[in-house]
Amino acid sequence: MANDKNLKITFCSGAGTVTGSNFLLEGNGKKFLIDCGLVQGEKFIDDLNWNKFSYDASTIDILFISHAHIDHIGRIPKLIAEGFNGKIVSTIPTKEITEVMLADTAHLLSKDIENGLDKIYTKENIEKAMSLWETIEYGQKLNVDHGFQFSYKDAGHILGSGMLEIIYNDKKIVFTGDLGNSPSPILKDTENITDADYLIMESCYGDRNHEERSERTKKLEKVIMDNYKREGTLMIPVFSLERTQEILYEINNMVEGGKIPKMPIFLDSPLAIKLTALYRKYEKYFNPQALKIINSGDDVFSFLGLKFTEDTEDSKAILRVPNPKIIMAGSGMSNGGRIIHHEKNYLPNKNDTILLIGYQAIGTLGRLIVDKVKKVKILGEDLVVKANVVEISGYSGHKDSDNLINFVENTAKTVRKVFIVMGEPRASMFLSQKLRDNLNVDTYIPETGEEVMIEC
Numbered sequence: 435m436a437n438d439k440n441l442k443i444t445f446c447s448g449a450g451t452v453t454g455s456n457f458l459l460e461g462n463g464k465k466f467l468i469d470c471g472l473v474q475g476e477k478f479i480d481d482l483n484w485n486k487f488s489y490d491a492s493t494i495d496i497l498f499i500s501h502a503h504i505d506h507i508g509r510i511p512k513l514i515a516e517g518f519n520g521k522i523v524s525t526i527p528t529k530e531i532t533e534v535m536l537a538d539t540a541h542l543l544s545k546d547i548e549n550g551l552d553k554i555y556t557k558e559n560i561e562k563a564m565s566l567w568e569t570i571e572y573g574q575k576l577n578v579d580h581g582f583q584f585s586y587k588d589a590g591h592i593l594g595s596g597m598l599e600i601i602y603n604d605k606k607i608v609f610t611g612d613l614g615n616s617p618s619p620i621l622k623d624t625e626n627i628t629d630a631d632y633l634i635m636e637s638c639y640g641d642r643n644h645e646e647r648s649e650r651t652k653k654l655e656k657v658i659m660d661n662y663k664r665e666g667t668l669m670i671p672v673f674s675l676e677r678t679q680e681i682l683y684e685i686n687n688m689v690e691g692g693k694i695p696k697m698p699i700f701l702d703s704p705l706a707i708k709l710t711a712l713y714r715k716y717e718k719y720f721n722p723q724a725l726k727i728i729n730s731g732d733d734v735f736s737f738l739g740l741k742f743t744e745d746t747e748d749s750k751a752i753l754r755v756p757n758p759k760i761i762m763a764g765s766g767m768s769n770g771g772r773i774i775h776h777e778k779n780y781l782p783n784k785n786d787t788i789l790l791i792g793y794q795a796i797g798t799l800g801r802l803i804v805d806k807v808k809k810v811k812i813l814g815e816d817l818v819v820k821a822n823v824v825e826i827s828g829y830s831g832h833k834d835s836d837n838l839i840n841f842v843e844n845t846a847k848t849v850r851k852v853f854i855v856m857g858e859p860r861a862s863m864f865l866s867q868k869l870r871d872n873l874n875v876d877t878y879i880p881e882t883g884e885e886v887m888i889e890c
């Protein structure tokens with residue numbers, strides 16, 4: 435048991451890997467979890483998610499959620515199933531987005547009787563989680579007995595995303611969650627942290643830089659026009675959350691600015707359609723430029739040619755729509771969802787194009803495509819990829835290596851140690867070395883399951 439001045443962090447998962455964010459902070463008789471996410475990889479949901487948690491869920495006081503991506507929230511129903519009865523705290527949009535995301539995952543898992551997932555991902559467990567949930571605004575302080583204070587700063591990663599700041603014994607500990615690739619077309623920039631004592635930070639792109647941000651819109655426009663001239667189908671595998679809304683926003687500006695001609699554009703994802711409605715609802719969290727366009731009367735998620743295909747029949751009918759056309763569908767890493775049906779149809783055709791705009795985890799079909807692997811298997815069928823493969827890294831939702839370093843630089847004077855998590859080992863190690871060399875800060879890369887004491 436820690437003494438009053440020290441806190442213990444256990445890196446339960448999300449160390450040495452990008453997904454599965456789940457950290458335990460304990461001390462002075464209190465236990466807090468930060469995130470409770472799914473481990474993802476080759477399978478949308480890795481089997482090891484269903485191992486028992488390393489802690490007793492019933493003893494946790496509060497679960498804080500950084501943002502509503504499934505690799506940060508996906509094991510909440512399991513936490514409930516293992517007896518969690520504390521509070522869950524997040525920003526307002528995060529709670530609402532989580533409810534949609536968990537319901538969607540429950541639907542995916544409802545037939546998984548083998549692993550007993552139908553018993554974990556139940557409607558009752560999700561409802562129970564929602565009933566335990568409290569929300570706070572960015573900057574609002576939540577005081578918890580035994581001397582803890584919590585608040586969120588805008589991480590600029592997805593709608594509602596927050597960095598969790600914890601003050602204990604006049605020391606500041608910050609869990610970054612995922613850090614946004616600011617400036618985003620829609621969201622506000624990541625807020626600065628200038629006075630942290632300890633940082634627990636993500637490192638997804640720790641070893642790589644994205645291309646110039648000013649180039650991304652031009653590149654997207656070029657991919658769309660090239661496909662238009664070729665009279666092909668352009669597939670864009672999208673993450674339903676944030677990437678979809680950003681791309682819709684960008685295409686909206688292109689169509690209404692007369693930069694691209696009208697053509698059929700499908701948002702073929704029931705989940706993305708639901709989440710887009712939530713973005714509309716929470717426009718107040720958008721950045722000033724986006725708000726200016728909205729206040730001028732433009733619906734930024736609607737334009738000529740755009741069709742939302744919620745029903746399966748409408749989705750299937752896309753195949754019969756003449757080219758040129760654009761299909762946006764999930765999942766973003768092509769490890770499930772409607773996009774794989776489209777990929778099966780169009781990847782073997784040299785006139786068609788697949789545009790990858792997000793992180794592709796090792797083991798996913800998306801990773802094979804981006805690595806230019808020619809022979810792939812989709813829905814049990816072997817096929818040869820002849821379609822054009824284009825990547826625009828500027829739309830990534832994560833800060834790149836240089837921007838992660840800039841982020842830490844703001845607090846380099848005060849930070850005692852930077853714990854580097856949520857990255858593949860190479861990315862974490864590269865970032866660690868850069869932080870040491872460039873900023874002279876102390877860093878540490880914990881392993882999954884490792885416990886560390888921090889002095890407060």
Ligand SMILES: [Zn+2]
Pocket residue numbers: 501503591612
């Ligand atoms: Zn995320």
